[in-house]
Amino acid sequence: MQITVNGTSETIDACTIAEFLAEKGLIGDGVVVEYNYQIVKREKWPIVRLQESDNLEVLSFVGGG
């Protein structure tokens, strides 16, 4: 299955957002997820299943002025 993650195309197995992040080694603290241009709250991550052609933005807060 092909999805776009942070602007880059990626092939993944079917999974939820939570599973995807865990795979990537992200526990999720301080991480924000935009799923098809909508914010998905943390409590929804285990529920939302990624689909073919989905667009995922995984963001975090960093230092800035």
Added chain:
Amino acid sequence: MQITVNGTSETIDACTIAEFLAEKGLIGDGVVVEYNYQIVKREKWPIVRLQESDNLEVLSFVGGG
């Protein structure tokens, strides 16, 4: 007959733009006339007759930076 000249209401006798300006003592050199929001060229001044409720702007170039 009532017209608006430079934002002020004025009562005048029927006349052309040229006659109106002559009455006001303006020979017209360096004067610009906007008649009902359209510029009227100098050569048309003797032709255009003022009508009730007309709006006339009589402008001239002045010092400015």
Added chain:
Amino acid sequence: MQITVNGTSETIDACTIAEFLAEKGLIGDGVVVEYNYQIVKREKWPIVRLQESDNLEVLSFVGGG
């Protein structure tokens, strides 16, 4: 007897520095006395007797930057 006090000539009766200052209403706290171009310490004021033509400078500390 004629002496010069702070640049001004003055006629006084014979007396000591201490008596002169007391007459002027100065208790002396914070006052410095130069007598004929020499500093006279406070403890000497009751001893030094003013003489004709003496020069006395009576100074004090004031605000300054």
Added chain:
Amino acid sequence: MQITVNGTSETIDACTIAEFLAEKGLIGDGVVVEYNYQIVKREKWPIVRLQESDNLEVLSFVGGG
């Protein structure tokens, strides 16, 4: 014979200032000569003979601000 020229000791044969300068390749235009702390005018150069231990300053005008 030993003289000091511009602060440096130098051994020369007996000669006049003019001869000394010519030897050095200086025609003398724009050159100033101080001989034993006195200026020697150009017309005196052929007359003044250098002596043992003399002090000679040969100067010229240069660029400066």
Added chain:
Amino acid sequence: MQGEDLLAIGGMTFTNRLFTGTGKFASKALIPKMLEASGSEMITVALRRVDFASETENILSYIPKGVRLLPNTSGARNEKEAVRIARIAREAGCGNLIKIEVITDMKYLLPDNHATLLATETLAKEGFIVFPYVMPDLPLARQLEDAGAAAVMPLGAPIGTNRGLETRSMIEILIENCRLPIIVDAGIGRPSQAAEAMEMGADAVLVNTAISSAEDPAAMGQAFSMAVAAGRMAYLAKMREESKTAVASSPLTGFLS
């Protein structure tokens, strides 16, 4: 009495008028030290895509509870991107404060004033407390007022340059003519410059680079905080005008014969 000189912005109150930023610290562990030393009560953060190749460090974990977060929209090149980033930041649980930063020029990082105004309008309507980062420009500042901004944040000099109050005269005009709080942001490189901004009547100063890139950021944070307080105190204690000729501080009356 000092306690009464509070800065009110968007329903919040601040006692410390130095705002700070989290960018460019050699180590994030310096951030809480700097915050403690300076006493700063609000600090900026940015949002970025996670780089899966390297470990993600959560900047928020370095910011003590009491300090307010001011997320910025850095990275936005137009009003739409700024709005999107602001919404993400809010959804992320960071509250409804937002510093709008719309930048197209990568050399001087100067903000696009009109795009910032448009983003301000949109976000203020959505309930954000909006801090627009702008070129100092009085007509624009008045439009920001009408658009619902909570403050105006004019730059003193381009970001990170340490050149100070290069736009001094335009900022003075803002201070004199705007009802909104004026927070001088960007370019402030030395505590004396921050103090000067406060003496001019600015309401607060935001400093990031000059603190985070100092050899000792905690000490520098404290220095800026003291300078900001000093400038504010002097503003309130009313300084005298400059005089062309000298005015003696010691008496000049005749002395000694």
Added chain:
Amino acid sequence: MQGEDLLAIGGMTFTNRLFTGTGKFASKALIPKMLEASGSEMITVALRRVDFASETENILSYIPKGVRLLPNTSGARNEKEAVRIARIAREAGCGNLIKIEVITDMKYLLPDNHATLLATETLAKEGFIVFPYVMPDLPLARQLEDAGAAAVMPLGAPIGTNRGLETRSMIEILIENCRLPIIVDAGIGRPSQAAEAMEMGADAVLVNTAISSAEDPAAMGQAFSMAVAAGRMAYLAKMREESKTAVASSPLTGFLS
């Protein structure tokens, strides 16, 4: 750690680098309040002939014990008068500190550098700790070193003008090239200017008029004291250089698609 940054002059040590003056206070009772608020550890006084017609107030009685007195020679028009006033001050029990001030011009109150040098030579030999007030002038400052001065006190601007560091570049040269402590004296009108002097590396600042003629001298004294400390702290914490172009404080990497 802060406690270790002491200023040593003439065998004394100071922790507060703001020196103050007693001139031009609306009421002398403000002096101890200002000293308490600012924490200043040395203050100037002047000597004048008593005016028998009015009541003499002893300025010294307003200065708390721990604060050092620095009598000045104001009123002196040449080195001889300066020396005479210095001796009187010492005899009066004020200690052996002296600020030499030799002034002939009554409009700008600018000091006579050479007369000040001559007075410094004489008084240093007599055991005084000499603080010469001078025009900022490197060759003269070196001669003051040789003459035994304890510090050099260059003016930032004419006395009482509040115009700040007009002589900035010449003071910077003094700081860079003198072994003696540099105390910027005169003309400093705002805390930001005092902070700037300290950031440049000055050792201390002396402020009188700007504090005493403020609407609230105690608050202004505190403001100056904080600004001086802030400038000093920034100097020690090492500020970065100015940059011509911008240096991002937020990451500029691509963001959002």
Added chain:
Amino acid sequence: MQGEDLLAIGGMTFTNRLFTGTGKFASKALIPKMLEASGSEMITVALRRVDFASETENILSYIPKGVRLLPNTSGARNEKEAVRIARIAREAGCGNLIKIEVITDMKYLLPDNHATLLATETLAKEGFIVFPYVMPDLPLARQLEDAGAAAVMPLGAPIGTNRGLETRSMIEILIENCRLPIIVDAGIGRPSQAAEAMEMGADAVLVNTAISSAEDPAAMGQAFSMAVAAGRMAYLAKMREESKTAVASSPLTGFLS
């Protein structure tokens, strides 16, 4: 060789880089004298409603043939009014040059940048050669380029203040980064300031108040013209950078024993 340093704007070429204005002359008869003395090749005029109560003097009759007229849109409070005034000026036979001036604030007379941009877009499409008067603002200046402006006219300081290049650093950024000619307009009070603008690389300077309100406007016009030419010449002759320490102009080798 000098003759080759021409300034090209909107299809015109100028040899003199000082532009002037007709405002505030004590007597209009001074205008042609000033133009002759200065050699200025373009001058601004304004349009106003005729006051029938007083005699109308035609300012155009005071401007010699060879000098280009640059009508401004002063009085406009938004882009629509600016466009309307521009059209009137063109219809009046004044050519297709227009200086856009949109001002809403009557205290500092600062231009509304965005409204000016909108008017520029409209008028450039109608064939005008547009000179927009703006706050110095790089992102806006780039939009003006795209909108078809012939030049950018940033202000140095508010109109008529004589305060010079207060916005220096923002103007330098414009000069460095814009393809359009930069004409510094407003606030220039002294010839030295005009020269400095040219040394920085500005393409031209527009001066009105400082000339027309001088005691001798013709002499002042000439002074500005010479200063502008001097600054331009120095820019082309390539000045050296500043140096921190001294660089001897006379040889420092040993001299005399």
Added chain:
Amino acid sequence: MQGEDLLAIGGMTFTNRLFTGTGKFASKALIPKMLEASGSEMITVALRRVDFASETENILSYIPKGVRLLPNTSGARNEKEAVRIARIAREAGCGNLIKIEVITDMKYLLPDNHATLLATETLAKEGFIVFPYVMPDLPLARQLEDAGAAAVMPLGAPIGTNRGLETRSMIEILIENCRLPIIVDAGIGRPSQAAEAMEMGADAVLVNTAISSAEDPAAMGQAFSMAVAAGRMAYLAKMREESKTAVASSPLTGFLS
């Protein structure tokens, strides 16, 4: 009318108020070109020991007849050496003009004011027309007047630094309070700075490094000459003061309905 604005110094009169120097030209052949382009009427030269190893070039041969020579005493470290060099220069047939330069510090090349005063006294008595190069210092300048100096030459910034009028405020005080002509010497790097000195009321400006080290010294000489003339002309034509708020140059009366 212009012809009447002559500068009188030591019995001489000058129409051009730019003085120049011969130091640091890449080729001496550029000197006469620069003099022709600038119209400068007085130029400095230095004296040095002949280096027998290399060919001696006579700098005087590059200076056209009508231009006055102003030898300097560069290399002198005290008043005695300055006096000796002055005498040599006069004996060499260079006339009785002398610029006194006494320098001990090799990093900033700052003059020793008191030694310069002593040399001025001696040389003025010997009939020299003395131009002392000094730190700007009003009390010293008054002593130079008494000592018989023909002018006072305060530095704007250290020699060769191109940093301009760093000592502006002290020079303004000299101009206001000295009877002697004030010639700003050293540090002037750009024509705008020279113009500013003249606008302030300086009588002349001496520029060497900024001209001789430009890429095109002749053009730069001309640029400085024009700027000096422009500044002088503006000074005579009486500029207006700065204003805090704007002063319209176009009428602000209502316009269009």
